[in-house]
Amino acid sequence: MTAKAQGRVIVVTSGKGGVGKTTSTANIGAGLARMGYKVVLIDTDIGLRNLDILMGLENRIVYNIVDVVEERCKLAQALVKDKRMPNLCLLPAAQTRDKSALTPEQMKDVVGELQKEHDFILIDSPAGIEQGFQNAVAAASEAIVVATPEMSSVRDADRIIGMLEAKEEITNYKLILNRVRPDMMKANDMMDVDDVLEILSVKLLGIIPEDQSIIISTNRGEPVVMREGDKVPKATMAYRNIASRIAGEDVPFLDLDTPIPWVERVKNLFKFGAA
Amino acid sequence: MSTQSPQQNKLVQWWVGLLNKLSTLAVQPAGISPEVAAAEQDAAASAKEDAKNRLKLVLMHDRTKLSPGLLESMRDELMQVISKYVEIDQTTLDLCLEQESNTIALVANISVVRSKEVAASS
Numbered sequence: 001m002t003a004k005a006q007g008r009v010i011v012v013t014s015g016k017g018g019v020g021k022t023t024s025t026a027n028i029g030a031g032l033a034r035m036g037y038k039v040v041l042i043d044t045d046i047g048l049r050n051l052d053i054l055m056g057l058e059n060r061i062v063y064n065i066v067d068v069v070e071e072r073c074k075l076a077q078a079l080v081k082d083k084r085m086p087n088l089c090l091l092p093a094a095q096t097r098d099k100s101a102l103t104p105e106q107m108k109d110v111v112g113e114l115q116k117e118h119d120f121i122l123i124d125s126p127a128g129i130e131q132g133f134q135n136a137v138a139a140a141s142e143a144i145v146v147a148t149p150e151m152s153s154v155r156d157a158d159r160i161i162g163m164l165e166a167k168e169e170i171t172n173y174k175l176i177l178n179r180v181r182p183d184m185m186k187a188n189d190m191m192d193v194d195d196v197l198e199i200l201s202v203k204l205l206g207i208i209p210e211d212q213s214i215i216i217s218t219n220r221g222e223p224v225v226m227r228e229g230d231k232v233p234k235a236t237m238a239y240r241n242i243a244s245r246i247a248g249e250d251v252p253f254l255d256l257d258t259p260i261p262w263v264e265r266v267k268n269l270f271k272f273g274a275a
Numbered sequence: 276m277s278t279q280s281p282q283q284n285k286l287v288q289w290w291v292g293l294l295n296k297l298s299t300l301a302v303q304p305a306g307i308s309p310e311v312a313a314a315e316q317d318a319a320a321s322a323k324e325d326a327k328n329r330l331k332l333v334l335m336h337d338r339t340k341l342s343p344g345l346l347e348s349m350r351d352e353l354m355q356v357i358s359k360y361v362e363i364d365q366t367t368l369d370l371c372l373e374q375e376s377n378t379i380a381l382v383a384n385i386s387v388v389r390s391k392e393v394a395a396s397s
Contacts, residue, residue, distance in 0.1 A: 150326075151326050151329060151330045151333070154330055155330060155333055155334060155337065158334050158337065158338070159337065162338070185323075188321035188322065188323040188324070189321065189322045189323060190322065190323055190326070191323055191326050191327055191330075192323070195323070195327055199327070199330060199331060199334065201377075
């Protein structure tokens with residue numbers, strides 16, 4: 001063991017599926033790596049792995065986390081290094097096994113080992129509250145709850161928050177509100193950020209706007225946070241800010257408001273009047 | 276209106292449409308077509324408020340692990356007990372969960388007609 005401080009272990013979870021856990025894990029991990037931290041991502045969704053796809057590393061997997069705990073390989077052999085960022089790597093899930101192939105104790109062993117060499121260990125949790133979730137949470141001391149501003153997602157997030165609160169090892173948890181649509185929120189057609197924070201009584205880690213660039217990034221296997229240049233998508237900025245906040249920086253929340261230009265308003269007016 | 280020519284009628288409609296548009300323009304957000312927005316406004320509460328209210332209720336049941344069915348049977352038993360002592364208006368008996376800052380309260384609202392003793396002596 002080195003004299004270096006142990007890495008922080010953060011689980012990304014949500015309860016409901018399809019709200020952006022894996023996307024958030026990939027982007028926050030890449031965001032932290034971009035800042036120079038040594039980061040490892042762990043996919044605990046055994047049987048339904050996807051983090052490899054989002055990272056664009058699906059073709060480079062040789063061993064997985066189940067191979068490690070069943071001692072078919074060494075931990076270092078199972079880590080897939082990201083070629084774009086040498087300080088970022090992935091510990092993939094097994095695709096041909098199920099959640100029972102891993103126990104919370106084994107997770108703790110693996111994570112304990114990884115903590116010696118990495119600044120951040122991000123654990124992507126599967127949906128649900130069963131064993132997969134228990135495995136994912138077992139070794140974590142911090143949690144990120146991902147939710148969208150929809151009733152079903154917020155309800156499941158509430159359930160997850162209740163379970164996180166019951167775990168002594170989890171010292172802090174925060175919310176990422178994903179797929180935020182400022183236009184619908186302003187029209188009172190959708191719960192806004194404050195509504196969700198009030199209902200869940202939880203602290204906010206970040207707001208991610210609904211952004212097509214996320215789909216494009218997924219298709220390319222390149223997390224949106226990796227885009228560089230002057231004109232990056234809003235989601236890129238949002239994930240970069242989240243990474244900075246996790247690293248301890250005080251970054252203000254993005255202003256997602258894009259008021260409609262007056263020209264458009266006048267056009268709409270005449271369209272309606274002439275109809 | 277019936278005395279107006281079709282052309283005049285159309286003009287009036289156009290102006291009414293324009294005025295409606297103007298009155299809602301200030302509060303209309305981007306991304307929603309005027310037609311949809313107008314239709315949505317007819318609904319008593321906004322979709323946002325609907326979601327909030329429904330969600331708050333669901334979460335109270337989730338957090339207390341009290342299902343609406345359980346509340347119902349609790350209501351029935353409460354009614355039997357209370358009816359032993361006072362005459363109550365059973366139609367108005369209302370038992371529900373209410374959020375009070377950090378705690379969830381079980382609130383019963385019962386209309387008392389009179390106490391049983393008074394009812395017996397009269």
